[in-house]
Each structure stands twice: as C-alpha cells, then as structure tokens.
Amino acid sequence: MKYTETLKNIHHSLDRLGDLPVFSATINRIQQISASDEGDAMALAMAIMKDAGLSARLLKLANSSAYKRGQGNISVISRAVVLMGFNRIKSITLTLKLIESFHDTHPDLDVPGMMMRQFLSANIAKEIAVRSQQHVDPEEAYLAALLFGLGEIIVACTLPDEYRKLLALKKSSDKRWPLIQAEVLGISFNALGREMAAGWGYPKQVLNTMSDLDMTQLDEQSNLLTSLPYLCNGLVHQIYGQDLRNEQPYDQLVDSIANVSGIPFDDVGEVAIQCFRQVSKISRTYGLKAQLLIPEYTESGNEAKDTVVRKLAFLAHDEAEQEEPEVNEADVQVAEAHVLCSQGQLDYLNRLTELIGSEGKIHDIFKLVVEAIHQCSDFDRSLLCLLNKKRDHLSVKMIEGDEIDALQGYFERGKNGKDDDLFFRVIEKQVTLLVNDLDEEGWSSRLPKNFVTQTHCQGFVLIPLVMGSRVIGMLYADRLKGHGAVSDNDFNIFNRFATQTRLALMYADSKAKR
Known part of the structure; x- marks a missing residue:
C-alpha cells in the first residue's frame, strides 16, 4: 500500500501546484503532429506559436551558434521547423518545457542541478546514437535519456520531506539506492517515472527505456535505445560523485556503452567531454546556469574517470566565468502554465479523494469524474466508454452534456475493420489523443468521416483507461461545433480529473490482488 500512498500524495501535490507544463496541451499537440505522416512544418509551427514563451525561446535557440549553420537570421517558427527538423524541434521543445516545469522551490534539493544533469545525459545519449553502428534515431535516444530521471525529479518537487529522508539514508545506509527508494516510497524512481509517463500518454517505446538493467547482460546484441538512458544516466552520476557506493562502476559503465554501441572505450569519455562543452555553451539559452555543471573533483584512483572529471571541471569553470551576472528577463521570461484550481474543481477533487481513500465503488468514482469534467470546464460533453472482454466493442456507460444522443450513438460500436476503428487503435496503444480544433491542421480529413459528421464536434480529448496491464x-x-476550440485550460482540467480516475483504478487493481 506504500506504493499507492506515494502515488496518491504525488497526485495531490500536483493538484496543489497545478499541472506540469511538460505534459501540457502544447506538448501533446507537438508530439502528435511531429509523429504524424501527414504533419507539415506549418501545422507544427502553428502549434508552437500558441505558446508565446516557447516560441521566443525556440527562435533564440534556432539563432544560436549551436543550431544555426550559416542560414542567416531565423525570424519565423515555420523556418526554424524546416531547418532544424521535426524530431529535433520535438526534443528541444520537451527540454524547454521540462526545465520550465520544475522550479527551485526547495534550494537544498538542487532540482535545477538534477535538470542540468539530465540535459547532459540526454546529449551524451544522442551523440552515442549518432556514432553507433546500430540504427537508432538520435532524437529518440535524447528524449528517452531526458525522461529517465523523471521519477526522482517528481519526488523532489512534490514530496520534498520524503526526498530529504531518502538522501539521508543514501549517505548512512549500506543498502543499494533502488532498494532504499522502494522501502521509503514503495516504488523505485525509475518505476515511478514510468508510471507517471504512462499516465500522461507517452508511447511504450519511451516507457520501455525507463528501467534498471543488468550491465553484465549487455553486449553488442543489446537494444541501444533501451540501454542508453540507463547507461548514460549512470555515467553522469559517476562523474558527479552521486554513486556513493560505486554500484555502477565507471569502467563497467563505459565498457557497457562501448559494447552496446560499437564505439571504442576511450572514445566514450571524449563524447562526454564534447557533449559537456556543448551543453555548457547553450545552457543559458535553455534557462540553466553553467555553474550547475561544475563537478566536484576528488581523486578516485580511477585514472580514466579522474581525467574526464578534471577536464569537465575546467571547462565548466571556464563557461561559468563567461556567464553574465544578470540575464535579460525579457529573453527568458517563462510563460506561466500552471492553472489554479477554481473552488468548484477543488470541491470535486476533495470528494474524489474521499471516495478513493475510503475505497468507494469504482462506478461512483467514474460517475463523479464525468460530472466534474462537464461542470468545471468549457467542454460541452463528457463520457466514459468501456471495452468488452474481447476488446472489440465499446459501450457508453456514463455521459453528461448537450446533444448527447449523437455522441452516444457513435461510440456505441464494435470493430468493423473500417476508419471508425481509429478509436480502438488509439485506446489499445494507450496514448492520449488531443484534437484542439477539427478545422485546423487537416484533422477533419484524418478522423473517421462518420465521427466528424455524426458527433458535431469542434475539438476533443480522450485518454485510455488502464487497470493493471489491461486497457478497459x-x-x-x-x-460542440461552433463553440470554439479546446483550450489549454480545458485540457488541464480534463487531465486533473483523468489523473484521479487512474489513481482510483490503481487502488482497485491493488485491492483485487490482495
């Protein structure tokens, strides 16, 4: 039960803090458009431009020496998308929003430092993928490594007292670090990050990389995309002296990276130095300080490791001295993405918390969630659909709002091998689908024709519901048509109540297994 209690406390803390911008509607749109075969530069540019802060920072990065390659001044987002490519834009956007999400509310916990190290780890993973003999998309390797430390960052930000307890035990206990996490939280950081990312709709190929591995089992046949996040994060932890009991020895990590990627052992350290130099140079543009990258150098007795750390310490000091004492606030102003709960939302959230805490009937929780979404947002309709055991038929179990007959009529359906099976595929893939406005970006032509004509919908969002490992x-x-597009505020409210639904299902699954 400690595991479910930890998740409940994290979700409650996120409710108080507001939804994380990294899992906002902007990111959802960008992920969908960049992954679509039919997406184009203008559609992606339009999605980015809806976030003024993101647009300004992206243009600044596009014009920096790290990304600009003699292309002249880049003054429009669509040109930045074309020149930098969909995948790179996606990885840069996620990095910017991730950094924006986690503020330094507890200075002693060094959350900005954690983010800086994740940024470095992601760049190392990307460069290894570029040089490797395996055919791995470098941007996928970057994103997977960037998200690998998500669980630890979330705990530090939402449960600071528990995180301080974990750090104290790490110093005083002889137990392995993942075991300490499991004893205090009921779940390891990696498993927690995977759980949160799954709930936010990230694809399975990303979730599969958020796991602990046995380095002794890694060789040239191992999957590079699955291995790199674990190995590169371990390497960065070694460089910064965070592996207190040498659970992942430096030489073993470098040797594993060399074996999996096909890169010579000595070149791995040079890749780390090259990425470190690049990260130092562009860190301020991302809203980070190069000072946070300075590793504390102490002799470890490992010549290869000590050489790399010495070089990194010198480079970091050099970059930190070049930093301006004050950064132009207009250049780095972050768009405030947190949405404060209204009293109505808080009332519904409190009622749901009481129901879940008292192990109320899942039917009552579903009913309250569907009602809350309709009452607390500008959505005209909300509904819950459940799959049959064979997962080939959808049934509408609860529905609220106006003109519900047409919507219910459409979603009461079985698989028919036609375009209408799109929604079955989305549910089975366990991904969130957000369509802000059917009149934009060619959505009407990509969605099932019957859905567009029958439901009279202007924009929508859906999330799959999962109990244990089964999509339900x-x-x-x-x-409704003519009532305007789905706003970021609508999406955030929907996501808050969807999170409560996932939490209730988690409790129900845990109870069923007792």
Missing part, C-alpha cells in the same frame, strides 16, 4: 476503456470530452 476511455474517458472523453469535447466541444
């Missing part, structure tokens, strides 16, 4: 249905909300 979906939660859906939309706006």
Whole structure:
C-alpha cells in the first residue's frame, strides 16, 4: 500500500501546484503532429506559436551558434521547423518545457542541478546514437535519456520531506539506492517515472527505456535505445560523485556503452567531454546556469574517470566565468502554465479523494469524474466508454452534456475493420489523443468521416483507461461545433480529473490482488 500512498500524495501535490507544463496541451499537440505522416512544418509551427514563451525561446535557440549553420537570421517558427527538423524541434521543445516545469522551490534539493544533469545525459545519449553502428534515431535516444530521471525529479518537487529522508539514508545506509527508494516510497524512481509517463500518454517505446538493467547482460546484441538512458544516466552520476557506493562502476559503465554501441572505450569519455562543452555553451539559452555543471573533483584512483572529471571541471569553470551576472528577463521570461484550481474543481477533487481513500465503488468514482469534467470546464460533453472482454466493442456507460444522443450513438460500436476503428487503435496503444480544433491542421480529413459528421464536434480529448496491464476503456470530452476550440485550460482540467480516475483504478487493481 506504500506504493499507492506515494502515488496518491504525488497526485495531490500536483493538484496543489497545478499541472506540469511538460505534459501540457502544447506538448501533446507537438508530439502528435511531429509523429504524424501527414504533419507539415506549418501545422507544427502553428502549434508552437500558441505558446508565446516557447516560441521566443525556440527562435533564440534556432539563432544560436549551436543550431544555426550559416542560414542567416531565423525570424519565423515555420523556418526554424524546416531547418532544424521535426524530431529535433520535438526534443528541444520537451527540454524547454521540462526545465520550465520544475522550479527551485526547495534550494537544498538542487532540482535545477538534477535538470542540468539530465540535459547532459540526454546529449551524451544522442551523440552515442549518432556514432553507433546500430540504427537508432538520435532524437529518440535524447528524449528517452531526458525522461529517465523523471521519477526522482517528481519526488523532489512534490514530496520534498520524503526526498530529504531518502538522501539521508543514501549517505548512512549500506543498502543499494533502488532498494532504499522502494522501502521509503514503495516504488523505485525509475518505476515511478514510468508510471507517471504512462499516465500522461507517452508511447511504450519511451516507457520501455525507463528501467534498471543488468550491465553484465549487455553486449553488442543489446537494444541501444533501451540501454542508453540507463547507461548514460549512470555515467553522469559517476562523474558527479552521486554513486556513493560505486554500484555502477565507471569502467563497467563505459565498457557497457562501448559494447552496446560499437564505439571504442576511450572514445566514450571524449563524447562526454564534447557533449559537456556543448551543453555548457547553450545552457543559458535553455534557462540553466553553467555553474550547475561544475563537478566536484576528488581523486578516485580511477585514472580514466579522474581525467574526464578534471577536464569537465575546467571547462565548466571556464563557461561559468563567461556567464553574465544578470540575464535579460525579457529573453527568458517563462510563460506561466500552471492553472489554479477554481473552488468548484477543488470541491470535486476533495470528494474524489474521499471516495478513493475510503475505497468507494469504482462506478461512483467514474460517475463523479464525468460530472466534474462537464461542470468545471468549457467542454460541452463528457463520457466514459468501456471495452468488452474481447476488446472489440465499446459501450457508453456514463455521459453528461448537450446533444448527447449523437455522441452516444457513435461510440456505441464494435470493430468493423473500417476508419471508425481509429478509436480502438488509439485506446489499445494507450496514448492520449488531443484534437484542439477539427478545422485546423487537416484533422477533419484524418478522423473517421462518420465521427466528424455524426458527433458535431469542434475539438476533443480522450485518454485510455488502464487497470493493471489491461486497457478497459476511455474517458472523453469535447466541444460542440461552433463553440470554439479546446483550450489549454480545458485540457488541464480534463487531465486533473483523468489523473484521479487512474489513481482510483490503481487502488482497485491493488485491492483485487490482495
């Protein structure tokens, strides 16, 4: 039960802090458009431009020496997208929003330092993928390594007292670090990060990289994309002296990276130095300080490791001295993405918390969630659909709002091998689908024709519902034609109540296994 209690406390803390911008509607749109075969530069540019702070920072990066290659001044987002490519734009955007999400509310916990190290780890993973003999998308390797430390960052930000306890035990206990995490939280950081990312709709190929590995089992046949996040994060932890009991020895990590990627052992250290130099140079543009990268140099007795750390310490000091004492606030102003809960939302969230805490019936929780989404947002309709055991038929179990007959009529359906099976595929893939406005970006032509004509929908969002490892249905909300697009605020409210639904299902699954 410690595991479910930890998740409940994290979700409650996120409710108080507001939804994380990294899992905002902007990121959702960018992920969808950049992954679509039919996406184009203008559609992606339009999605980015809806976030003024993101647009300004992206243009600044596009014009920096790290990304600009003699292309002249880049003054429009669409040109930045074309020149930098969809995948790179996606990875840069996620990095910017991730850094924006986690503020330094507890200075003693060094959350900005954690983010800086994740940024470095992601760049090392990307460069290794570029040089490797395996065919791995470098941007996928970057994103996977960037998200690998998500669990630890979330705990530090949402449960600071528990995180301080973990750090104290790390120093005083002889137990392995993942075991300490499991004893205090009921779950390891990696498993927690995977759980959160799954709930936010990240694809399985990313989730599969957020696991501990046995380095002794890694060789040239191992999957590079799955291995790199673990190995590169371990390497960075070694460089910064965070592996207190040498659980992942430096030489073993470098040797594993060399074996999996096909890169010579000595070149791995040079890759780390090269990436370190690049990260130092562009850190301020991302809203980070090069000072945070300075490793504390102490002789470890490992000549290869000590050489790399000495070089990195020198480079970091050099970059930190070049930093301006004050950064132009206009250049780095972060768009405030947290949405404060209204009293109505808080009332519903409190009622849901009481129901979940008292192990109320899942039917009552579903009913309250569907009602809350409709009452607390500008969505015109909300509904819950469940799959049958064969997962080939959807049934509408609860629905709220206006003109519900047409919506219910569409979603009461079985698989038919036609375009309408799109929603079955989305649910089975366990990904969130957000369509802000059917009149934008060619959505009307990509969605099932019957859905567009029958439901009279302007925009919608849906998330699959999962109990244990089984997909059981979906939660859906939309706006009627002519009532305007789905706003970021609508999406955030929907996501808050969807999170409560996932938490309730987690409790129900845990109870069923007792």
